[in-house]
Amino acid sequence: MPRRPTPNPVRRTTLPGGLRVITEYVPSVRSASVGVWVGVGSRDEGPSVAGAAHFLEHLLFKSTPTRSAVQIAQSVDAVGGELNAFTSREHTCYYAHVLDTDLELAVDLVADVVLRGRCAVEDVEVERDVVLEEIAMRDDDPEDTLGDVFLSAMFGEHPVGRPVIGSVESISSMTRSQLHSFHTRRYTPERMVVAVAGNIDHDRVIALVREHFGPRLVNGREPVRPRKGNGRVPGQPSLQLVNRDGEQTHVFMGVRTPGRHWEHRWALSVLNGALGGGLSSRLFQQIRETRGLAYSVYSTIDTFADSGALSVYAACLPERFDEVVRVTTDVLADVARDGITEAECRIAKGALRGGLVLGLEDSGSRMHRIGRNELDFGEHRSVTTSLERIDAVTVDEVNAVARQLLARPFGAAVLGPHRSKRSLPKPLRALAG
Incomplete structure (x- = not known):
């Protein structure tokens, strides 16, 4: 039956x-x-x-x-x-x-x-x-x-x-x-x-x-369309320094990305996962597991209607800051040049799938998903559809995204006991201008 x-x-x-x-x-x-x-x-x-x-x-x-x-x-x-x-x-x-x-x-x-x-x-x-x-x-x-x-x-x-x-x-x-x-x-x-x-x-x-x-509830009004923005952000990213005494130096560095309506946003999420999204990611393995240079290191994505940022964060002892920056910039350069591997792509996609499904175990997370989708996209995007989009990402698409984005001008921000930008590591100053 x-x-x-x-x-x-x-x-x-x-x-x-x-x-x-x-x-x-x-x-x-x-x-x-x-x-x-x-x-x-x-x-x-x-x-x-x-x-x-x-x-x-x-x-x-x-x-x-x-x-x-x-x-x-x-x-x-x-x-x-x-x-x-x-x-x-x-x-x-x-x-x-x-x-x-x-x-x-x-x-x-x-x-x-x-x-x-x-x-x-x-x-x-x-x-x-x-x-x-x-x-x-x-x-x-x-x-x-x-x-x-x-x-x-x-x-x-x-x-x-x-x-x-x-x-x-x-x-x-x-x-x-x-x-x-x-x-x-x-x-x-x-x-x-x-x-x-x-x-x-x-x-x-x-x-x-x-x-x-x-x-x-008065007749005559229609829902406001999802925010699109004009797609243009003036100027270029810069390097900013907050001079503050402390036990650690903290750094964010990254590039601008297209906004949430970009057709390659799922490939960007996979790239983020492979770079610094989990315990097996390149940055975590190279900076924390292999060299013990930092406790906290990760990459993340900020996404808006018309723009966004792919960024890397790390916190370390000031005397290790130069090496952390060197290793980070080397990893970013390697990925921009050679891309990620099939295995890294598979692991990052699996992490995305698991995070998506496990993150919907309660009514609060489901409310957030349907509300945000309606406001941001004007439609409901089912979990099944999202999983299919993740599955459809290929390593070639991820690597094309990496080549495109990591060739863009970098911006960076540093907080720690550093009196001037001239005292910051040369690779960071060269990368972020």
């Missing part, structure tokens, strides 16, 4: 006002994750309000017309759930993770915060101090600090080169009026996606969203 086809667990509905609702039914869990994704991030800010998207994300949790900050916290604590948010360069997400029986509460809380957060004057002043503390905490973490400095070195005055968190100067001077205006102008239904995953029913989710978004 033929098997009945399995119904599609992912469903999508566009409500009046352009609000998109996407759900994934996961019958094996007893939880529900609700996220309201807003297609607004730090790259949408002017320089005078740098950090506004992140500041606002903090502020909206302080009070709504019907709940204080304490009542918001008590509501989620009483059901053992989680309520939180994060801001990136291109979007902001407010989310709740609860038992499936508390789905209605989760939709209510997230919608209340996102739509009706008050931006009260007294709350602005309290949260201003919290954000300034967060900046201080970032500054105390060399790797976090250097990550922001590196993107500045890569993208200069382009909006993605600015820190999501803003600066002490911009946060200190930002007014309640500016934050309230940012909220009312940017947080509109056509820029939003409601993503829900877990042991849930799509029609029930639609009814709850209609109830809690109510007057915002």
Whole structure:
């Protein structure tokens, strides 16, 4: 007897006002994750309000017309759930993770915060101090600090080169009026996606969203199209130095890449895995396992709509910095010239497949996947489709990507006890100008 086809667990509905609702039914869990994704991030800010998207994300949790900050916290604590948010360069997400029986509460809380957060004057002043503390905490973490400095070195005055968190100067001077205006102008239904995953029913989710978004669902608006950008980043990457006493020198170096809509993005992910994405990667083996030069070394990809960066990070004792740079630049040169091997390609593809599937073991990760896909691409991309795209990558494609990207101008950022750029290793200065 033929098997009945399995119904599609992912469903999508566009409500009046352009609000998109996407759900994934996961019958094996007893939880529900609700996220309201807003297609607004730090790259949408002017320089005078740098950090506004992140500041606002903090502020909206302080009070709504019907709940204080304490009542918001008590509501989620009483059901053992989680309520939180994060801001990136291109979007902001407010989310709740609860038992499936508390789905209605989760939709209510997230919608209340996102739509009706008050931006009260007294709350602005309290949260201003919290954000300034967060900046201080970032500054105390060399790797976090250097990550922001590196993107500045890569993208200069382009909006993605600015820190999501803003600066002490911009946060200190930002007014309640500016934050309230940012909220009312940017947080509109056509820029939003409601993503829900877990042991849930799509029609029930639609009814709850209609109830809690109510007057915002006005006819005549269409969803905002996925962000494309203009594809042009002015200037060239640079070399930046943060002179700071410490036990280690930290370095990021890398090249610009095309954005997330690039046809070779999966090959780029495989290249990243082979370079420094795992324990068997070239950089990890050469720098840590073979020579013992550093504890932390890896490569990573930052991807935006119209641009991105492939970068390498390492932290080591200052007296070992020259050798770490030499080995790293040698590895990059070898890969640019000769490419990676079939075995390296196979291992990197296997790591990608495993990471993708194992990373979707809970409702929260599934909510993040469907919400981000809808906002970034305007469609749902199934796990099966992604696995097929990974499988289709060939070593020749990866090596063509390596030749293309690693021939581009490098940028770099260094943090450590180095008084001037002239004191940095010659291979780094030659590579990053």
